Amino acid sequence: SQQGEEDPQALSIQEGENATMNCSYKTSINNLQWYRQNSGRGLVHLILIRSNEREKHSGRLRVTLDTSKKSSSLLITASRAADTASYFCAAQEWGGSEKLVFGKGTKLTVNP
């Protein structure tokens, strides 16, 4: 079943602005991951935040995790046209399979 739910479904901003995407999930997780997908391509891993972490940074990316609210956010600062893509959160549940439950994604368009 789909566990992660992102919002907004679509986001259009100007270059240089910040983009914030949110994700909610339903069960206990080992970690929460964010992926990027360019149109018609495979997914690329961006960042992973563990269940005992609250915030993580990687370059222009900032991820927060609130396990009490079962939610996460991805912030992309100083966006570029090349950031245009779909972004998915994925919740990794505890257990041996390491399987991920993906949300439906946020389609981000950065206008030059």
Added chain:
Amino acid sequence: SQTIHQWPATLVQPVGSPLSLECTVEGTSNPNLYWYRQAAGRGLQLLFYSVGIGQISSEVPQNLSASRPQDRQFILSSKKLLLSDSGFYLCAWTKTAREQYFGPGTRLTVT
């Protein structure tokens, strides 16, 4: 370095025909392997995963099956395709409880 291959890249098949999509991973051993399907404009739905040769777990009962005949080979099959099987099929692997690495995907259109 590790790489993951999927083929074919695109496929157009008539309803009722069989299907075989292949995924292979190089540069690692005993990975966990996954098959996902992505409908147009939607998120990924986990179809099958495998933690070892011959070990297949099905997430969604449907018209598809999976097999892992070798350590780094994962095959998605169907005996008779349905229109609803159309979509973008992605294979992925992971070694630890961390990120998954995705293949380039196969675009399947059932006509």
